[in-house]
Amino acid sequence: MATRHIDILGSNTLPDTTGSVYAEPAAVNLQSNDRYPGIVFVFADTSTRLKLGIGFEVPQNYVGTAKIGLLWATTVTSGKVVWEFDYTSIADTESSDPSADQESTASTGTTVAGTARLLKVTEISLTSANLAAGDWVEGVIVRDGADTSNDTAAASAYLIGAYFSYSDV
Amino acid sequence: MATLSAAELQSVRNACERSITVNYLKAQINAAAQVVEDFLTSNAAQVSTDINTATSPLVLTNAQKKKIVAEVCRLKFDRDK
Numbered sequence A: 001m002a003t004r005h006i007d008i009l010g011s012n013t014l015p016d017t018t019g020s021v022y023a024e025p026a027a028v029n030l031q032s033n034d035r036y037p038g039i040v041f042v043f044a045d046t047s048t049r050l051k052l053g054i055g056f057e058v059p060q061n062y063v064g065t066a067k068i069g070l071l072w073a074t075t076v077t078s079g080k081v082v083w084e085f086d087y088t089s090i091a092d093t094e095s096s097d098p099s100a101d102q103e104s105t106a107s108t109g110t111t112v113a114g115t116a117r118l119l120k121v122t123e124i125s126l127t128s129a130n131l132a133a134g135d136w137v138e139g140v141i142v143r144d145g146a147d148t149s150n151d152t153a154a155a156s157a158y159l160i161g162a163y164f165s166y167s168d169v
Numbered sequence B: 001m002a003t004l005s006a007a008e009l010q011s012v013r014n015a016c017e018r019s020i021t022v023n024y025l026k027a028q029i030n031a032a033a034q035v036v037e038d039f040l041t042s043n044a045a046q047v048s049t050d051i052n053t054a055t056s057p058l059v060l061t062n063a064q065k066k067k068i069v070a071e072v073c074r075l076k077f078d079r080d081k
Helices: B006-016 B026-055 B062-080
Strands: A003-007 A021-025 A039-043 A049-057 A062-074 A083-090 A120-125 A136-144 A157-168
Touching (some): A021 A049, A049 A157, A062 A136
Antiparallel strands (some): A003 A157, A062 A120, A083 A136
């Protein structure tokens, strides 16, 4: 049994309608050396719950230990960012139009790296039994600015990448 | 004193984070912004009176005074940074 990762950002990735989650070139604010052009997803500093929609298929060799991994950075050196993940795992013949989350993870915030622009990896554990090989997972990556007691970082968080982590057969 | 709304505070925070390293918390910059708001509110009448004295007998409209104050502040703080 080994730990596997698959990327989950791609053609299904879509920001919510707040205007406070958006894709921008990393060179705009996150990076200054601009050595490797690329896109990051900005989660602005707000007092609202921001969402980035994603979708992925659970791999055929999935067994358990399901997690969502977020690779992110910020220009703020103090405070915390509240990252969460809401999702529904959909099996063949189940509704592909869910009306509620199967699971909405909770968080009390992740302390920022302490130095601007350091890569930070945050993993969010899911209820492994909710997922099965071949399921289609629809979900949202959340920065919960509405959690004002925990999301205290006064700057945007830049999502650089995201993955689904699991153990295989 | 006018109290800055949550949306106004967010606007200040979003404007201040660009292209700099941020070493403060939301609550701290919110408090700083409110102090500036309070200062400007407290001193608005005096600034208006001083402009009237400078331009006498002409009296500029409040809209004109606001534009002048805003532009001079922008120039001053751009120059001082």
